[in-house]
Amino acid sequence: MDFSVSIIVAGALVGFAVGLTGMGGGALMTPIMVMLFGVNPTAAIGSDLAASVFMKPFGALVHQRAGTVRWDIVRWLLPTAVPAAFGGVFLLRALGDGEALQERVKYVVGAALLLAVTGMLARIRLDRRRAATVTEDAHVPVRPVATLLIGLVGGVIVGMTSVGSGSLVIVMLMLAHPRLKANHIVGTDLVQAIPMVAAAALGHLLVGDADLGLAGTLLVGAIPGVVVGALVSTRVGGSAVRWALVVLLTGSGLSMLKASSAVIVTACVAMALVGIVSAVRGRRSGSPRGPVEEERAEAGVRV
Numbered sequence: 489m490d491f492s493v494s495i496i497v498a499g500a501l502v503g504f505a506v507g508l509t510g511m512g513g514g515a516l517m518t519p520i521m522v523m524l525f526g527v528n529p530t531a532a533i534g535s536d537l538a539a540s541v542f543m544k545p546f547g548a549l550v551h552q553r554a555g556t557v558r559w560d561i562v563r564w565l566l567p568t569a570v571p572a573a574f575g576g577v578f579l580l581r582a583l584g585d586g587e588a589l590q591e592r593v594k595y596v597v598g599a600a601l602l603l604a605v606t607g608m609l610a611r612i613r614l615d616r617r618r619a620a621t622v623t624e625d626a627h628v629p630v631r632p633v634a635t636l637l638i639g640l641v642g643g644v645i646v647g648m649t650s651v652g653s654g655s656l657v658i659v660m661l662m663l664a665h666p667r668l669k670a671n672h673i674v675g676t677d678l679v680q681a682i683p684m685v686a687a688a689a690l691g692h693l694l695v696g697d698a699d700l701g702l703a704g705t706l707l708v709g710a711i712p713g714v715v716v717g718a719l720v721s722t723r724v725g726g727s728a729v730r731w732a733l734v735v736l737l738t739g740s741g742l743s744m745l746k747a748s749s750a751v752i753v754t755a756c757v758a759m760a761l762v763g764i765v766s767a768v769r770g771r772r773s774g775s776p777r778g779p780v781e782e783e784r785a786e787a788g789v790r791v
Contacts, residue, residue, distance in 0.1 A: 492705060494524075494525070495521075495525060495702070495705045495706060495709070496705060496706075496708050496709035497709060498517075498520050498521075498524070498525075498706070498709065499517070499539075499705070499706035499707065499708065499709030499710035499713065500709030500710065500712065500713035501709075501713065502516045502517050502520065502706075502710060502713065503543070503709060503710035503711065503712070503713025503714040503715075503716075503717060504713040504714070504716055504717035504720075505717065505729060505733060506543075506654070506710075506713075506714055506717060507713065507714040507715060507716065507717020507719075507720070513536075513540060513543070513653075513654050514536050514537070514540065514646070514649070514650035514651045514652070514653065514654070515600075515601055515604045515651045515652075515654075515655060515733075515737050515740075516733070516736070516737070516740075517532075517536045517539070517650075517706065517710075518532045518533055518536050518597060518649070518650050518651065519597065519601065519737075519740035519741075519743075519744060521535065521536070521702075522594070522597070522744070523740065523743060523744075527699075527702070528590050529590050529593035529594050529597060530580070530589065530590065530593055530692075530697045531697055531698075531699050531702070532650075533580075533593070533597070533648075533649060533650045533692065533697065534650075534689065534692030534693065534695075534697030534698035534699065535697075535698055535699045535700075535702040535703045535706065536650045536703075536706070537646075537650050537685055537688045537689035537692055537698065538689045538692070538693070538698045538699075538700060538703035539703040539704075539706045539707050539710060540650070540653070540681075540685045540689070541682070541685055541686050541689050542707055542711070543707070543710060543711065543714060544653075544678060544681050544682045544685060545682060546711070546714060546715075547674075547675075547678045547714075548675070548678040548679045548681075548682055551671070551674065551675030551678055551679065552675070552679070554671075554675070556626075556669070556671045556672045556674070556675035556676075557672070557675040557676055557678075557679050558626075558630070558668070558672055558675075558676045559679075560630050561630050561635055561661070561665070561676050561680075562676055562679050562680045564630055564632050564635040564636055564639070565635055565636075565638060565639040565642075565676075565680045565684075566639065566680060566683060566684070567636065567639065568636045568637070568639035568640040568643060569638075569639030569640070569642055569643040569680060569683075569684040569687075570639075570643065570683050570684055570687045571643070571687070572639065572640045572641075572642075572643025572644045572647065573643035573644070573646050573647040573684045573685070573687040573688035573691070574643075574647060574687040574688065574690065574691045575643075575644070575647065575691075576643060576644040576645070576646065576647020576648040576688060576691070577647045577648070577688060577691030577692050577694075577695060577697075578691065578695070579644065579647070579648060580593065580596070580647070580648045581695060583596070594744045594745075594746075595744065595745060596648060596649055597649050597651065597741075597744050598740075598741045598742070598743070598744025598745035599741070599745070600645060600648070600649035600651040600652065600741075601651060601737050601738075601740050601741030601744060602737075602738070602741040602742070602745075603645070603651075603652075603656065604651050604652060604655045604656060604737055604741075605734055605737045605738050605741065605759075607652075607655045607656045607658075607659040608655055608730065608733065608734050608737070609734065610659050611655070611658060611659050611662065612730065612766075614659065614662050614663075615670065625667050625668065625669065626668070626669045626672050628665055628667045628668045630665070631664050631665065634664040635661075635664060638657060638660040638661060638664060639680075639684075641656075641660070642656055642657040642660065642684070643684055643687075643688075646684060646685065646688050647687070647688040647691060650688070653677070653681040653684060653685055654677070654681070657677050657680075657681070658673055658674065658677050661673050661676065661677060728763075728767070731759075731760070731762075731763030731764075731766070731767070732763075734759050734763065735756050735759045735760050735763070738755050738756055738759050739752050739755070739756045742755055
């Protein structure tokens with residue numbers, strides 16, 4: 489294991505963001521490793537997934553103890569999510585090999601990051617609409633076909649990019665089960681993500697992408713970062729951090745897609761302005777708490 493201080497710090501910052509907001513793990517870690525540390529995209533994806541296998545159980549355990557896991561939904565997600573995540577690894581390999589593969593993977597990750605941004609924006613809007621118009625229920629019936637499709641789509645994206653287990657899957661679950669309580673959606677997602685991410689990590693390990701030393705170094709910073717972020721989130725709101733993640737992921741995604749500097753700056757500034765306007769409107773209207781604040785209030789500290 490290479491105890492690089494810079495990688496440990498990066499892991500701690502990403503872990504803190506995840507603990508504070510519940511979003512951004514794979515979406516942050518993979519582009520950071522590629523763009524800041526020069527790690528090959530496939531190795532970055534595999535290493536991030538390997539690290540996530542050890543991070544996910546922290547939050548899942550808290551939600552299991554709080555009783556906020558819908559095991560019936562988990563059972564309908566896993567039959568498609570696990571094989572799709574494993575198969576996504578080999579689908580990625582079908583893009584080629586050598587430098588050509590690495591370049592193509594950058595485009596795939598860039599597209600996944602922008603999709604994650606879309607998912608995060610949708611989640612912010614859905615949370616507000618649910619709080620204003622939807623009566624939440626912990627016992628809404630599961631929708632088997634929709635849930636199987638969510639597992640399939642989410643698994644493939646996670647296997648190919650490591651992005652989506654904490655953002656895209658949650659949004660799809662919200663759309664499929666609009667009345668299900670927010671903390672139950674998060675708890676359910678965290679539990680199903682463990683075998684899904686493990687399957688993807690195993691696939692990358694088999695093809696030689698996962699660097700366990702790099703994953704271990706990331707965890708040295710990420711695990712305490714997640715814990716600290718979760719503790720801080722019980723005392724301060726995470727809205728500003730969520731919008732900062734939206735801006736950061738927008739810039740990272742466009743950079744992976746090799747957009748011009750002008751396009752990247754314009755898009756990031758636009759997202760920042762939307763976030764500022766949203767925050768101002770929220771204060772004026774006395775908007776409800778965000779998803780993380782609701783989860784903490786009902787289920788306790790989540791990591």
